[in-house]
Amino acid sequence: MRVSIVGSGYVGLVTGMGFIKLGNDVVFIDIDDEKIKMINQATPPIYEEGLEELMKEFKGKYYATKDYHEAILNSDITFICVGTPSGEDGSIDLTYVKKAAEEIGKALREKEGYHVVVVKSTVLPGTTEEVVKPIIEEHSGKKAFEDFGLAMNPEFLREGVALRDFLNPDRIVIGVKDEKTRQILEKLYEPINAPKLIVDIKTAEMIKYASNAFLATKISFANEIGNICKRLGIDSWKVFEGVGLDHRISPNFFKSGLGFGGSCFPKDVKALIRKAEETGEEPLILKAVIEVNEKQPLKLIGLLKKHVPELKGKTVGILGLAFKPNTDDIREARSIIIVEKLLEEGAKVIAYDPKAMKNFKRLFSQIEYANSAQEVLEKTDVILIVTEWPEFEELDYSGKIVIDGRRIRSAEKTAKIYEGVCW
Ligand code: UDX
Numbered sequence: 001m002r003v004s005i006v007g008s009g010y011v012g013l014v015t016g017m018g019f020i021k022l023g024n025d026v027v028f029i030d031i032d033d034e035k036i037k038m039i040n041q042a043t044p045p046i047y048e049e050g051l052e053e054l055m056k057e058f059k060g061k062y063y064a065t066k067d068y069h070e071a072i073l074n075s076d077i078t079f080i081c082v083g084t085p086s087g088e089d090g091s092i093d094l095t096y097v098k099k100a101a102e103e104i105g106k107a108l109r110e111k112e113g114y115h116v117v118v119v120k121s122t123v124l125p126g127t128t129e130e131v132v133k134p135i136i137e138e139h140s141g142k143k144a145f146e147d148f149g150l151a152m153n154p155e156f157l158r159e160g161v162a163l164r165d166f167l168n169p170d171r172i173v174i175g176v177k178d179e180k181t182r183q184i185l186e187k188l189y190e191p192i193n194a195p196k197l198i199v200d201i202k203t204a205e206m207i208k209y210a211s212n213a214f215l216a217t218k219i220s221f222a223n224e225i226g227n228i229c230k231r232l233g234i235d236s237w238k239v240f241e242g243v244g245l246d247h248r249i250s251p252n253f254f255k256s257g258l259g260f261g262g263s264c265f266p267k268d269v270k271a272l273i274r275k276a277e278e279t280g281e282e283p284l285i286l287k288a289v290i291e292v293n294e295k296q297p298l299k300l301i302g303l304l305k306k307h308v309p310e311l312k313g314k315t316v317g318i319l320g321l322a323f324k325p326n327t328d329d330i331r332e333a334r335s336i337i338i339v340e341k342l343l344e345e346g347a348k349v350i351a352y353d354p355k356a357m358k359n360f361k362r363l364f365s366q367i368e369y370a371n372s373a374q375e376v377l378e379k380t381d382v383i384l385i386v387t388e389w390p391e392f393e394e395l396d397y398s399g400k401i402v403i404d405g406r407r408i409r410s411a412e413k414t415a416k417i418y419e420g421v422c423w
Contacts, residue, residue, distance in 0.1 A: 001188055002027075004075035006100045008035055008064060010046055010162070010263075011120060011155050012081030017054045018166035020061050022191045027071045028064035039064035047328045047355060050163045072107035077116040077184060079153075080104070080132070084121050090270035094131060097121055101132045105139025108148055116149035116184050122268060124275050125205040128152045128175070149181030152201045154208035159262065160326035172196045175204025212268040213286060218253050219260045220292040226256030226422025227299065235423045237407065256422035258386065258405035259296035261323030261332040266293070296421070297337040297405070300384060301345075303419045304403045308382055312346035317376040320387025320406070322356035330359045334405065335386045339364055352376045354389055385411060 001024045005016040008028040016026045030036055035045045040063055042055040065071055072078060082096035097119070104117055117136060119128045128151075133144045144150045152175035157165045172189050174196060176182040182198060189196060199207070226236035236256045244251025260266070269286055276283040308314060323333035330336065333356075342349050349367040353360065357369050370376045373395055376383065381400050385392060388406035395410060402408075402415035412418050 001025075001077060001184075002075040003188075004029060004071040004078045006030075006068075006078060006080050006104070007082035007096070007121070008039060008045070009081065009083060010048070010159070011157065012079070013039075013044065013046065013051065014048060014157055014162040014166055015079060015081055015120060015155065016062065017051060017058070018163060019188070020058045021054065021163075021167065022188075024188070025075075026062040027075060028062065029066070029068055029071045030064060031066060033066070036064040036066060048162055049160055049326060054163065068103040068107045069110065072104060072115065073111055075115075076113075077118065077188065078104055079118045079120045081120045081155075084123060086267040086270060090274050092122075092124060092267070092271045094123070094127065097123060097127070097132065098135055101135035102139050105136040108136065108140035108142060111148075114147075114149060114180055114184075116151065116181050118151045118153050118185070120153055120155055122154065122208055122264070123152075123205055124209070124271060125202045128201050128205060145178040145181070149176075149178060149184065150201075151176045151181050151185055152204040153185065154204055156208075156211065159329055160324065167192065169194045173204050173207050174198050175201040177201060209268055209272045212264055213272055213289070215253055216260055216265040216269050216293070217285060217289050219255075219265075220289040222254050222256040223259055223292055223296050223422060229256075230420075230422055237423055255407075257296075257407065258300060258334040258421060259293040261330075261334050263329065263331045266290070266332045294337075297334045298341065299421050300338060300386075300403055300405050301341050303421065304382070304384065307401050307403070307417055307419070311342065313348065314382065315348040315350055315380040316342055317370075317380040317383045318349060318351040319353075319373055319376060319383060319385045319392050320389055321351055321353035321360045322387050322389075325387055325389045326355075328355040328359055330356050330363070333387075335360070336363065338384065338386060339367060343367075350376055350379050353387065354391060356387075383411075383415075 003019045003024050004027045005012045006029045008030045016028055020026050028039055038045045042059045044051045080100045082100050084092045087093050142148050154173055172194055174185050229236035240254040244254050273283050273286045321335040323329055350370055352370040352373050383400050383402045385404040385406055385408050392408050393410050397411045397415040400415050401417040402411045403419045404411055405421045
């Protein structure tokens with residue numbers, strides 16, 4: 001099939017390259033000239049494992065353009081993969097989704113045949129039918145589910161393993177209303193061997209939120225139990241090993257520590273809270289999930305002060321800035337809260353991250369950045385571990401005070417003083 005993808009950010013690029021790997025042709029639509037240029041030179045504008053290799057391998061099977069008309073006339077199905085950032089109050093900002101719908105609508109005016117539009121961006125229940133549909137209809141002069149198809153197909157990609165997740169998902173959720181669209185999407189996903197759940201559009205939208213909210217809840221729950229365990233002198237990781245053996249619970253995604261960051265969990269849980277409140281519900285669990293998560297990095301600072309009561313003028317080393325390993329992404333990273341707090345206390349910070357320092361420098365130009373983790377160890381005796389990059393396992397922490405938010409076993413073994421956040 002010929003697929004067009006609106007928005008060549010993280011989700012768009014990975015989805016597009018995934019469809020290419022499945023044998024389709026893809027055209028990326030973006031407003032950013034620099035991104036278009038990079039994609040057309042087979043250079044990924046973001047870092048994601050395996051993406052560059054795939055872009056080089058399949059050069060010629062895809063291109064990027066600014067021109068919606070050309071892209072839509074030359075494709076059978078269009079995925080909206082633009083960002084849905086969080087507004088100040090936690091509500092989601094639909095500016096990019098609306099703009100995409102408008103441009104798609106205008107282009108569809110001239111298109112013959114049954115074109116299918118699929119919303120992949122994370123949008124709250126009701127958005128596809130109440131916001132996207134009327135905009136496309138207005139600008140195309142056509143009717144959804146009769147003249148063109150409309151569907152919602154959430155993504156469940158984890159950064160760092162996104163291509164693998166795309167090609168080997170736990171499930172594919174397809175939210176549709178009309179039979180024709182259903183058949184087209186089923187055909188597109190046919191090569192992927194995974195359960196395919198066909199639901200209505202609103203349900204698909206909700207599955208994405210409920211999944212992310214559940215995973216975020218699991219982490220905040222692990223942290224709450226972890227905090228209690230810490231007080232009682234119990235290793236919470238051992239506890240979750242035991243708990244996770246219950247097949248109804250599963251041991252995955254059960255690591256207590258500093259809490260969750262990233263572009264999805266905090267944003268999606270907050271948006272769901274707001275939506276719930278709009279409907280008159282009070283989402284008690286979801287609010288607690290956010291509250292626990294916001295307090296968790298401060299636990300690390302609390303433990304640090306137990307061993308180094310006066311932080312003013314003290315140099316504190318930070319290992320890891322990215323919100324998780326194998327990414328350069330620092331959105332909602334725990335490191336941000338931790339560095340802010342350290343600076344507030346008058347500490348000097350020296351940080352190292354294998355991939356995320358460039359992004360972090362844009363937020364914090366006033367701290368020192370080391371060229372290696374070893375350099376951090378050479379320059380200070382007080383180390384905070386914030387992201388569990390594998391290379392931090394290789395270090396010898398002898399003579400150091402280590403406060404660990406992610407459980408690096410070599411630090412646990414070799415440090416002079418070692419404290420884990422939840423163990
Ligand atoms: C997440 C979802 O997993 C994915 O399905 C969705 O599409 C987007 O959001 P991602 O943000 O890439 O993906 O990261 P993920 O690997 O899920 O980790 C999120 C955060 O939770 C990280 O900060 C990580 O450190 C933290 N985490 C994860 C824990 O603290 N404990 C765990 O057990 C697992």
